Amino acid sequence: MFLFLVFELKCAMQEYPWGRLGSDSEVAQLNQNNDPSFQLQPNQPYAELWMGTHPKGPSIIKNGTLTGQPLVNWIKENPQSLGAKVQEKFNNKLPFLFKVLSVNKSLSIQAHPTKEHAEKLYKERPDKYPDDNHKPEMALALTPFEGFCGFRPVDEIVKFLQDIPEFTTVVGEDNASQLIEAFNKGGDLATTCRDALKRCFTGLMTRDAETITKQLNTLVQRINNDDVSPQEGSILQRLYRQFPDDVGCFGVYFFNRVLLEPGQAMFLGPNEPHAYLSGNCIECMACSDNVVRAGLTPKYKDIPTLCDMLNYNPSTPNSKIFPCRKDAKDDHVTIYSPPVPDFAVDKIEVDGKVDYTISAYNSASIILVIKGQAEANTEQALKIHRGSVIFVSANQNLPLKCQSEKLLLFRAYCPLL
Template sequence: MSDKLFRLDAGFQQYDWGKLGSTSAVAKYAAHSDPSVKIAEDKPYAELWMGTHTNVPSYRHDDKASLRDLISSNPKEFLGEDVIKKFQSTTELPFLFKVLSIRKVLSIQAHPDKALGKILRAQDPKNYPDDNHKPEMAIAVTDFEGLCGFKPLEEIADELKRIPELKAIVGDEIAESFIKNIKPHAVKGSSEDSENKKLLQSVFGKVMNASEPTIAENARLLVKRAETKPEDFNKPDLPQLIIDLNKQFPDDVGLFCGCLLLNHCKLNAGEAIFLRAKDPHAYINGDIIECMAASDNVVRAGFTPKFKDVKNLVDMLTYAYDPVEEQKMKTDAVPKSSGAGRSVCFNPPIEEFAIIQTTFAESTGTRHFEGLDGPSILITTSGNGYISSEGTKLKAEPGFVFFVAPNTAVDLEALDTDFVTYRAFVEAN
């Protein structure tokens, strides 16, 4: 049994919003990698967790030792000295790697950065249990829909003109001021840009602070408009989105602060978004690979029965207003890798993680990877192949998860052109 490369058993969570039965990638991966898991077709399978989080720890497949215990017993070998120094932990990975299968919208939320995380925790430890930041990245495994960042300003201005229910909530004064004063082509970081953000904050703040009866009354009119006058909306997919999400969360403020103010983001399989600190977002449906820093710091805005901290939320957001195409991630080349297939790296502007996607759509064969200086976790999402290193050769099938120790070269061998893997890693340098 190698300590450099080994299979992991990953646990799963059955939250209510998960896809049902075998329509869920999480269920398929869990059942294929562990034949004792029998899929119940009427039960939700929401999240597969790969890592050292104590809620759902991963175990070494061969001897059922927990990855957390393995790391704690020999952190230098499993994390590497540089990663230990950088992240100040000898027990856990700096990232949590997941598969999510989403059937129902998750709450509209934003995550504080490190500085704000510390302040919130000091003020309200019950709602903010830790002070870390929580950058998140999502790569679509199937087609994915979400809400991500504020819409461009002229689009919101257009909605204030077209949709009386939004204007009724925002009020004539703030609506007119927004329409009249925005400078959609302001240079980022300029004083015009910061005035734009203040105008956007005033609109969002008004929506978030509206009374429940006001929201409910206007939500019903908005849904009626979506059903009977879809041409009133400035995007063809918006009426159906409103109708669908209202079925999941009737009369919710999320119809306004989410559907009308945030970008409706659609990803094709293989595309990714990085969710910056303090940017509002919500997942609507699809199967995704998600990676995040280990944290539970969430401030919620809508589509949730949970606590909404409206004041902190309205104060904290960046109010960036980029079109959705700009929120999608670009990929980098993967250095120190060669051979068959194709590897690209999704590398967000944070230290805790990046993800390498490897595909073999053109031809089967073997691709070689030099060692990375930190630990990594790899999952096969489709097709069949092998992963090998220094005499260890392991079958890689859908849902099979592997740990790769620092400074360990590996080969991925594709047996078919469907073979796809995702590898989350952290590097100290």
């Protein structure tokens, strides 16, 4: 029998260049409240807070006699803390990675492979793909959050091809003509239309750098002087300032721009093209860092793999907003449960200085406090506040005495309940 069932975590922070700067970063603010030794630098980008056991950013236990012990080591010694079903399905490992992201500059145009594809990439190119797990993920907005997700309806892409000659040139005139013809014959969901869309996108991504630079510079100059697709033009200009001459700037004409309000989410399954553009979000995913990139990044780009693996099903921005639901047993809880076994997220909101108990699940949980203060009734006195990160073992509830008018928590867990 293990002694400690609930404890606080000190979490790894990633200072990627695309992160928001200084105190403008939710990541930095939360970490500052969690780690008294952290010295915030006003011009430093703070991009991600990692909560979990991934080897590139493992969490450390920060209270009691376990202080300083990596969470992954404690779980290895106490696998029953995960819950019986999680132990069996995920081989005694925590299956999810919980994050906070603060996005200032856009992240790469990317997608994540299926489990089978991830294993193949790892076997063939372990230097580029260093783990063999899939990476379904969900972004849940803390502030207004902007991203690309999925291919636009084809009629919108066709209109851009007809109205913007620079876009047609980089896609390739033959490819553009085939997409227009396929759409006129069969509409968005015709197989020939999806095939033509793949040829167009591959044509763009494999276009020579000289053509991309010339057409992009010409288009940016026209946008500055004329009314060229105002919304998309404004985003393209922003991407161009961040990544001059990058082929990914033209992605604005292929992908849906999805705007999430706080509390809204989008789920990114395998082979779904996406890129985060701006804002702060909670993110939860399978415990992996497997990414295939092809634009808007200085990192390794694997264009052939990305173009071949993508889902070319057109969609609308609204269709990319993932539905949530109220917990029928607890109206303080909103559940975000995507169609994967690795993770789900609860949003817990408590109003008033009241007693509230976070229910026991047959899964280990990681809880992040976004707002408010409370005292947890555990085997050790535990005061939680904004920035606190708490590990809760399976089958363990967490009684709280709320000490503020508003308490906002997010809880990641494995939904094999």
